[in-house]
Amino acid sequence: xxxxxxKERQRAAREQLFLDKAAELIARDGILQLQMAPxxxxxxxxxxxxxxxFSSKEDLLLALVARNGCNQLRLFEQIAALAIPHRNKIxxxxxxxxxxxxxxxxHARLEQYVFTEVVWENASASRRQxxxxxxxxxxxxxxxxxxxxxxxxxxxxxxxxxLELSIAPWAxxxxxxxxxxxxxxxxxxxxxxxSLQRYRHMHLLLNGMQWQPLLDITDTATLTxxxxxxxxxxxxxxxxxxxxxxxxLNV
Amino acid sequence: xxxxxxKERQRAAREQLFLDKAAELIARDGILQLQMAPxxxxxxxxxxxxxxxFSSKEDLLLALVARNGCNQLRLFEQIAALAIPHRNKIxxxxxxxxxxxxxxxxHARLEQYVFTEVVWENASASRRQxxxxxxxxxxxxxxxxxxxxxxxxxxxxxxxxxLELSIAPWAxxxxxxxxxxxxxxxxxxxxxxxSLQRYRHMHLLLNGMQWQPLLDITDTATLTxxxxxxxxxxxxxxxxxxxxxxxxLNV
DNA sequence: TTCGAATTATGAACCTGATTCAAAAAATGA
DNA sequence: TCATTTTTTGAATCAGGTTCATAATTCGAA
Numbered sequence: 001x002x003x004x005x006x007k008e009r010q011r012a013a014r015e016q017l018f019l020d021k022a023a024e025l026i027a028r029d030g031i032l033q034l035q036m037a038p039x040x041x042x043x044x045x046x047x048x049x050x051x052x053x054f055s056s057k058e059d060l061l062l063a064l065v066a067r068n069g070c071n072q073l074r075l076f077e078q079i080a081a082l083a084i085p086h087r088n089k090i091x092x093x094x095x096x097x098x099x100x101x102x103x104x105x106x107h108a109r110l111e112q113y114v115f116t117e118v119v120w121e122n123a124s125a126s127r128r129q130x131x132x133x134x135x136x137x138x139x140x141x142x143x144x145x146x147x148x149x150x151x152x153x154x155x156x157x158x159x160x161x162x163l164e165l166s167i168a169p170w171a172x173x174x175x176x177x178x179x180x181x182x183x184x185x186x187x188x189x190x191x192x193x194x195s196l197q198r199y200r201h202m203h204l205l206l207n208g209m210q211w212q213p214l215l216d217i218t219d220t221a222t223l224t225x226x227x228x229x230x231x232x233x234x235x236x237x238x239x240x241x242x243x244x245x246x247x248x249l250n251v
Numbered sequence: 252x253x254x255x256x257x258k259e260r261q262r263a264a265r266e267q268l269f270l271d272k273a274a275e276l277i278a279r280d281g282i283l284q285l286q287m288a289p290x291x292x293x294x295x296x297x298x299x300x301x302x303x304x305f306s307s308k309e310d311l312l313l314a315l316v317a318r319n320g321c322n323q324l325r326l327f328e329q330i331a332a333l334a335i336p337h338r339n340k341i342x343x344x345x346x347x348x349x350x351x352x353x354x355x356x357x358h359a360r361l362e363q364y365v366f367t368e369v370v371w372e373n374a375s376a377s378r379r380q381x382x383x384x385x386x387x388x389x390x391x392x393x394x395x396x397x398x399x400x401x402x403x404x405x406x407x408x409x410x411x412x413x414l415e416l417s418i419a420p421w422a423x424x425x426x427x428x429x430x431x432x433x434x435x436x437x438x439x440x441x442x443x444x445x446s447l448q449r450y451r452h453m454h455l456l457l458n459g460m461q462w463q464p465l466l467d468i469t470d471t472a473t474l475t476x477x478x479x480x481x482x483x484x485x486x487x488x489x490x491x492x493x494x495x496x497x498x499x500l501n502v
Numbered sequence: 503t504t505c506g507a508a509t510t511a512t513g514a515a516c517c518t519g520a521t522t523c524a525a526a527a528a529a530t531g532a
Numbered sequence: 533t534c535a536t537t538t539t540t541t542g543a544a545t546c547a548g549g550t551t552c553a554t555a556a557t558t559c560g561a562a
Contacts, residue, residue, distance in 0.1 A: 007558095032369050036549060037513090046512040048551075057549065109368045115433050116367055117360045118283050132439040139440045159469045160451070163442060167430065168452035172419070175426020179418065182366050188383040189390045191414060200411070201419035208459025218410045258529095258538095287520060288542090297541040299522075308520065 015053050017043055019064055027106040031061070031113060058114070058122035062131060065114045068107050069134035071241060072100065076141050078237045086149035087211050088230065093142065094173045094202055095230045098195055099238055101177060108181060142166045154212040165209065172205055173198075196220075199227055266304050268294055270315055278357040282312075282364060309365075309373035313382060316365045319358050320385035322492060323351065327392050329488045337400035338462050339481065344393065345424045345453055346481045349446055350489055352428065359432060393417045405463040416460065423456055424449075447471075450478055 021043050026034050036057055040050045054060040079092045101108045113119055120128065147162035149155040158165065176198045180186060186193055200217045207214050217223065272294050277285050287308055291301045305311040330343045352359045364370055371379065398413040400406040409416065427449045431437060437444055451468045458465050468474065 030368065030372075032372060035547095040513095047549090048513070049511055051550070052510080113367045113369060116364045117281065117434075118364060120434055121281075121283065128435070132435050135436055135439050158451070158455075160448075163440065164448055167427070167442070167448070168423070168455055171426035171430050171452065172423045172456070173426070174429055175422035175424070176418070178425055178429060179422050183368075183371055184379070184383050185386055188386050189414065191418070197411075197415055197418070200409075201422065204409075204419055204459040205423070205456045206459070208455040208457070286518095291542095298520090298543095299541060300539085302521070303539080 011053075014043075014045075014049075015063075018045075018050060018053060018060070019067060022060060023064060023106075026064075026110065027104075031106075031110060036060075055124040055127075056122050058119045059124050059127050061110060061114050061119060062123040062127040065107075065111055066127065066130045066134060068104075068111070069131060069138075072096075073134060073138055073141075075100075075234075075237060075241055076138060078241075079234060080141050080145060082233060084230075084233075085213070086145055086152065086154055087206055087213065088226070089145045090142075090169050090206065090211075091199065091202060091226070092230045092234055094169075094199065095227065095234045096238070097173055097177065098198075099231070099234060101181075103238070108177070112178070112181065139163065139166070142170060149211060156210055158209070168209070169202060169205060172202060176201065196223065196227065199223060262304075265294075265296075265300075266314075269296075269301060269304060269311070270318055273311060274315060274357075277315075277361065278355075282357075282361060287311075306375040306378075307373050309370045310375050310378050312361060312365050312370060313374040313378040316358075316362055317378065317381045317385060319355075319362070320382060320389075323347075324385060324389055324392070326351075326485075326488055326492055327389060329492075330485060331392055331396060333484060335481075335484075336464070337396055337403065337405055338457055338464065339477070340396045341393075341420050341457065341462075342450065342453060342477070343481045343485055345420075345450065346478065346485045347489070348424055348428065349449075350482070350485060352432075354489070359428070363429070363432065390414065390417070393421060400462060407461055409460070419460070420453060420456060423453060427452065447474065447478065450474060 018039070022034060022039055025039060025042065034057075036050055037047045040047045043050075050060075054063060075096055076093060079096060080089060082089065082092065084092065114123075114131075143161075143163040143166040146155065146166045150157050150162060155165075180193050180198075200223065203215045203217050203223070207217075215223065215226075269290070273285060273290055276290060276293065285308075287301055288298045291298045294301075301311075305314060326347055327344060330347060331340060333340065333343065335343065365374075365382075394412075394414040394417040397406065397417045401408050401413060406416075431444050431449075451474065454466045454468050454474070458468075466474065466477075
């Protein structure tokens with residue numbers, strides 16, 4: 001069945017083309033402006049062909065998020081493999097999230113959008129599953145770091161499973177970014193979006209978990225140096241994974 | 252100008268009618284199903300009349316969120332006035348958030364939706380401002396609790412402003428709920444949505460902030476009792492504020 | 503190489519639902 | 533009572549996602 005294999009390859013390539021172009025258009029004009037017919041035309045295909053790949057516009061958006069999820073997972077895996085203290089790995093994941101949002105602001109907005117009832121429910125079940133399947137190794141990875149820290153005696157288990165414990169820093173990271181992302185909110189508060197502040201908060205949580213070594217968050221010099229270092233390491237991995245895949249609008 | 256006053260009153264009443272009915276329909280059928288023409292008809296008005304109040308469908312959704320925000324603020328104010336330790340007030344706010352989501356699951360989903368680029372950008376500027384204006388007293392309230400705790404010597408300021416510090420528990424609370432709300436995610440992880448877990452995480456953070464009195468999160472009995480107590484207090488306030496305004500689908 | 507069957511691509515037509523606006527109705531106040 | 537202004541109405545318009553009859557292409561057997 002070498003013929004079918006070739007067809008499958010071509011089909012997959014075309015799907016990537018659609019996704020690439022969609023990502024480009026979204027980064028340029030926003031999610032709102034993405035239209036199916038123009039997208040198809042931009043790829044030099046008919047509208048109907050697009051629908052051979054995606055059951056609906058929402059399905060296409062989920063497909064984009066699923067693809068980003070794969071990249072994120074690979075980045076996270078490399079971070080987990082870094083030769084740094086376990087506690088710093090958690091910070092490094094936050095740094096990665098931070099950088100990803102900096103380089104691909106439209107991805108972050110898209111992600112926020114697709115998990116919305118309206119979009120999620122309009123995508124195909126298989127595409128939804130794809131995203132959820134991505135999240136499983138992701139959570140395994142994070143809880144793996146927590147597990148390792150517990151085993152190394154750096155972190156008491158508080159009688160929780162590693163997975164349960166790992167939810168806390170994850171939630172804090174997501175929550176911080178969400179608040180910041182919410183248009184105009186920080187401005188309304190009279191706050192500036194200082195990413196160092198986010199890392200301080202994370203350290204407060206990790207301190208509360210008694211995750212060794214504790215860090216004094218008033219020690220700005222140490223904190224800054226630490227984040228600088230992590231940023232550099234993560235950025236290296238980041239560019240190694242996707243050297244050119246940069247959000248054109250915001251970089 | 253007593254005539255104009257009357258007209259204004261009637262206009263405001265009609266707007267509330269539209270919002271009430273919209274909330275009802277959304278709670279019953281989901282955001283996706285809400286349609287402008289049927290909504291107008293259900294209120295015994297023409298479609299065009301709806302557009303005298305809301306510049307677009309998205310604008311109507313923001314209006315709903317703005318109204319919910321007012322209720323939330325009043326509830327939070329009452330919680331802040333409770334005669335309980337400052338630290339517990341933060342927990343009580345989380346409990347309130349929790350209860351609100353339990354009683355009005357569709358509100359939470361709606362809120363997630365409106366802060367999305369696609370919806371936010373399609374609403375009128377004035378409506379967006381309304382929501383942001385709500386958030387200002389809300390943040391003042393939360394940071395006021397933090398401030399009071401600092402002044403009482405229960406919480407070191409870590410050389411941050413009260414407002415900056417208050418972002419941490421807020422972000423954790425939002426983040427936890429967001430993760431839980433994300434359809435199928437916890438199921439994919441093999442986690443159950445144990446709200447006690449969320450409170451444990453919050454205590455970890457508050458402990459990390461060295462917010463006295465610290466709580467040993469392995470002491471489930473104390474934690475359970477504390478949350479029970481807060482739940483009862485908040486529920487009382489909650490029902491006092493909106494005794495019948497219950498989400499029909501999920502209660 | 504040729505041909506009929508099977509698969510795939512096409513894009514104009516269709517359909518849903520938000521929005522508009524010319525006409526009708528109601529309110530105002532002289 | 534009536535001319536004027538304000539408000540309401542809902543059918544028409546419009547946008548854009550989706551479908552599907554038709555055309556084009558690919559395939560493999562003869």
